[in-house]
Amino acid sequence: MSANSLPTAPPAAGITIRGLEVVYTTGQGQIPAVNGINLDIVGGQITGIIGESGSGKSTLAMAMMNAVPHPGKIVKGSVIIDGVGNMMTLDKESQRRARGRHVGFVFQAAQNSLNPLTRIGHQVLDLGRSHNVKDLRALLRRAKELLERMGMDADRVLTSYQHELSGGMRQRVGIMFALVLDAQIVILDEPTTALDMLSQASVLEIVRSIQEERGLTIILITHDMGVVADLADRVIVMYGGELAEEGKTEDVLAHPQHPYTRGLIRAIPRISGNLDQAVALAGSPPDLQTFVQNACLFYDRCPERMAQCQNHRPPYEIAGPGRKVACFKVMAK
Amino acid sequence: MIEVRHLEKTFPGTRGLLGHDAIKAVNDVSFHIPDGGAVSFIGESGCGKTTIGRILAGLETYTAGEVVMDGQNLAQLPRRQRAVLLRRVQLIQQDPYQALNPARTIEQALTDPLKVIAKERGADKAWIMHRLHEVLELVGLDPDAVIYKYPHMLSGGQRQRIVIARALTVDPSVLVADEAVSMIDVSLRLGVLKLLRDLRERFKISVLFITHDVASARYVGDDGQMFVIYKGRIVEHGLTDEVILHPQHPYTQALLSAVPVLKGLEEPGPDRYIPLKEFGHGQPPEHACAFAPRCPYAQPLCGQEKPELVGTAHQYACHYPKERHVVAVPLSE
Amino acid sequence: MSLAVSTSSSSRPSNGPSGHPSFLKNAWRIIVKKPGRLIGLGIIVLFALMAIFGPYLYPKQLPINPNAIYAPISWRYPLGTDFEGTSNLALIITGARYVLFAAAMAAVFTVVFGTALGLISGYYLGWTDSVIMRITDFILTIPGFPLLVVLSTVWNFGQPVAMGFVLGITGWGGLARAVRSQTLSLRERGFIEAARTLGLSPFHILFREILPNVGSYIAMNLLLAVTGSIYAEVGLFFLGVVPFQVNNWGVMLNLAVFSAGAMSSAQALPYLLSPLLALLILTLGVVLFLDAVDEIFNPRLKEA
Structure with missing residues (x-):
């Protein structure tokens, strides 16, 4: 990019998370849904956070915007978004502005985040007004461009109610809402869960190409x-509210180090090759008991556990260039 | 053994402001399921594959065609006999959260059908208890751990196993698994798929596997037949691996392309393509290829004439069939 | 095989920690969670005991005391006395039987009719549904209270069963409609379809699969029907359209207002207030207890 091309795009914003702790208070006691996480989200990349139910991945996403729903509570830690500041210390109004303007959020099953009673176009205008957008006409134009970019009939979509759209279309509308205010950071929470393979692939394709276009x-x-594995540049594996492993996608897929990561990858049935390569992961996802044990969170399901693993949680440490992992076995090597 | 010939199901249209025309959800579908064999139906949601499964399970009627089970044409049987025959086909639903009565314990849910069977065979209470434990062990659950629980105390994977155990209580010869793993945690999915595979091998129970995920269909029935359904019609079918490795129809190719590529382990097939357009609803024209509006290779002929299934063992309905390499290729180590 | 049976049945814990707690145990656990629920239950039990044993506590003919007509509240007469010098407390206690028994009958009629017809109508649909719903609509359009007034001119309501029956017959419409709409949504659920493919009988599906899921709804309606019927019958007696041959809270109200002039003279006030107080406390008990009912019958809230 030449220096005189004005205005220069700012370097893509990243997120720095330090010592983040989120606790849910339930009838059975306090559950550390996110337990002391340190994480750097690199700007201008697609970072995939993977975890099964109870891993705290969605809580982490909400915590990044300081919007953890009740009964969850952020106990400590900081989330610094480049160009915005520390979400934990900003005043409420600046936080609200940051959501939408700087950080776009696409909710799990986007249908729940769309207002069922007003048309999509109307909701775009509402969003603009609440963020003091002067030129609402331009905003609508941008919404239209985005929708067409995603292979939809923009005029039809903008005049529709959410129930008139299919699941895949709603998810695209959700992405449009996240991007229409020119947010540089977009958080997608389970963007394809309710979709079938083909819709999923096209939504992922859209995310990929828009990301490339806009950095x-x-x-x-x-x-x-x-x-x-298909979309992300970096992978972060979460288990029981803590990070288990991270690294470049190709690296992690080809050489997984944490036994959980390895199990997850082996449990994917493949479309070609030997079927018996696929092996199911034993045990069940972490529950209340898991959170309070002294042992490594993955201890109960781990095929490679050692004596040491029973009494301590492994630290999350560097295990190669760009790689981190929390496992005693890996560290011992 | 089930033989289905020229099956057709038309849902009547509705009148009024929001009404729609009659929809042919299933159109001229023929196939057979051999004993202990596997047949998979793949396609997007709304393509009619679920309706076929529901017809076989007796939950839906059909408007034309024949369903022949064990040499008996269903339509010609008296009600009572038909019900007995249909009981041998058990449906495993997509949503294990809906498939179990929240107000009843696992023991109650499983003993109900067992009582019916016991009455027919003149078996006693002890037999019921014995069989209850037996089916739970068959699906890999510890009977004493789950028997007194309510469904909401179990994980998705455990619930789906309970649903399968309940189906086994009536000694079925066919299991119709409709998206049976799509709502289960990924780490637990393979376990349920493996269970279905084992049931085929051990008890010669046939499986009709309905899914949008080609890879899991292959896992359950790599030795069976695969049918690709689009808008109620079969557009391609053949031996599973034959269809996956040598797909001829562009729609099959789109579905295969949609399977995520595992970066670092695989690379995308050279011809991979993902159509961005969602499929429109409504009835396709009778005299055109239904897939033409989304097909990247469509020619004028495709809009004028409907292609018929051609070929011998491996059949496809396309005016311009061409094998394309869309399946991800494993990287050599 | 017999060997396998014996081992499997012996390994089954009869009522160990993994066994599910009995319904009553579970209900008690839920009730004691909040003091309000316990108070509510206490009130309901107290009134039930009054209805059952009340009449045996006093002689058939309650003692009168000409020296204590409209006596104020005292240790001897905790709620004062009536125009004959009979203890108001005794009147309330002996009168509870008719009031509560009629109300219970009414509630049972309401719930049995409403639930059964709602379930059948919602599950079978088609012409069954049409017929039942037309009848329901008809019942719903009947103004229940005025009908009772009219009926009471030709019918002797000396027996609480008769009164309960009439109250129930006119009251089940709303519940039937509500149960039907719940059934409609339940019948599409996966577990009902599963029951059908497993060859379970419609009777089983209706009463073993669907009914437990509308249980909390029905139980709540049962309690509300009880209070509703009490109001209705007390109202009838208050209006004086039914014969005064029984001890009854409504009769007390009627006499207090129209004979004793409780609206204008302060000395008859205890006579007016004691049945009102009884009604108030009973309603309070029902409302407090309703809080627990939802949790007791709602399967999703059950714990291991």
Whole structure:
């Protein structure tokens, strides 16, 4: 990009998370849904956060915007978004502005985040007004461009109610809402869960191409290793509210180090090759008991556990260039 | 053994402001399921594959065609006999959260059908208890751990196993699995798929596997037949691996392309393509290829004449069939 | 095989920690969670005991005391006395039987008719549904209270069963409609379809699969029907359209207002207030207890 091309695009914004702790208070006690996480989200990349139910991945996403729903509570830690500041210390109004303007959020099953009673176009205008957009006409134009970009009939969509759209279309509308205010960071929470394969592939394709076009920072939260493996530049594996492993996607897929990551990858049935390569992961997802045990969170399901693993949680440490992993076995090597 | 010939199901149209025309959800579908064999139906949601499964399970009627089970034409049987025959086909639904009565314990849910069977065979209470434990062990659950629980105390994977165990109580010869794993945590999916595969091998129970995920269909029935359904019609069918490795129809190719590519382990097939357009609803024209509006290879002829199934063992309905390499290729180590 | 049976049945814990708690145990656990629920239950039990044993506590003919007509509240007469010098407390206690028994009958009629017809109508649909719903609509359009007034001119309501029956017959429409709409949504659920493919009988599906899922709704309606019927019958007696041959809270109200002039003279006030107080406390008990009913019958809230 030449220096005199004005206005220069700012370097893509990243997110720095330090010591983040989110606790849910339930009848059975306090559950650390996110337990002391340190994480750097690199700007201008697609970061995939993968975890199964109970891993705290969605809570982490909400915590990044300081919007953890009740009864969850952020106990400590900081989330610094480049160009915005620390979401934990900003005043409420600046936080609200940051959501939408700087950080776009696409909710799990986007249908729940669309107002069922007003048309999509109307909701675009409402969004613009609440963020003091002067030129609403231009905003609508941008919404239209985005929708057409995603292979939809924009005029039809803007005059529709959410129930008139299919699941895949709603998810695209959700992405449009996240992008229409020119957010540089987009958080996608389970963007393809309710969709079938073909819709999923096209939504992922759209995310990929828009990211390339605009150099966005995208955080993709999912339980599906396939989705991450197809789309993300970096993978972060979460288990029981803590990070288990991270690294470049190709690296992690080809050489997974944490036994959980390895299990997840082996549990994907493949479309070609030997079927018996696929092996199911034993045990069940973490529950209340898991959170309070001294042992490594993955201890109960781990095929490679050692004596040491029973009494301590492994630290999350660097295990190669761009790689981090929390496993005693890996560290011992 | 089930033989289905020229099956057709038309849902009547509705009148009024929001009404729609009659929709042919299933159109001229023929196939047969051999004992212990596997047949998979793949296609997007709304393509009619679910309706076929529901017809076989007796939950839906059909408007034309024949369903022959064990040499008996269903339509010609008296009601009572038909019900007995249809009981041998059990449906495993997509949503294990809906498939179990929240107000009843696992024991109650499983003993109900067992009582019916016991009455027919003159078996006693002890037999019921024995069989209850047996089917639970068959699906890989510890009977004493789950028997007194309510469904909401179990994980998705456990619930789906309970649903399968309940189906086994009536000694079915066919299991119709409709998206049976799509709502289960990914790490637990393969376990349920493996269970279906084992049931085929151990008890010669045939499986009709309905899904949008080609890879899981292959896992359950790589030795069976695969049918690709689009808008109620079969557009391609053949031996599973034959269809996956040598797809001729562009729609099959789109579905295969949609399977996520595992970066670092695989690379995308050279011809991979993902159509961005969602499929429109409504009835396709009778005298055109239904897929033509989304097909990247469509020619003028495709809009004028409907292609028929051609070929011998491997059949496809396309005016311009061409094998394309869309399936991800494993990287050599 | 017999060997396998014996091992499997012996390994089954009869009522161990993994066994599911009995319904009553579970209900009690839920009730004691909040003091309000316990108070509500206490009130309901107290009134039930009054209805059952009340009449045996006093002689058939309640003692009168000409020296204590409209006596104020005292240790001897905790709620004062009436125009004959009979203790108001005794009147309330002996009168509870008719009031509560009629109300219970009415509630049972309402719930049995409403539930059964709602379930059948919602599950079978078609002409069954049409017929039942037309009848329901007809019942709903009947103004229940005025009908009772009219009926009471030709019918002797000396027996609480008769009164309960009439109240129930006119009251089930709303519940039937509500149960039907719940059934309509339940019948599309996966577990009902599963029951059908498993060859379970419609009777089983209706009463073993669907009914438990509308249980909390029905139980709540049962309690509300009880209070509703009490108001209706007390109202009838208050209006004086039914014969005064029984001890009854409504009769007390009527006499207090129209004979004793409780609206204008302060000395008859206890006579007016004691049945009102009884009604108020009973309603309070029902409302407090309703809070627990939802949790007791709602399967999703059950714990291991």
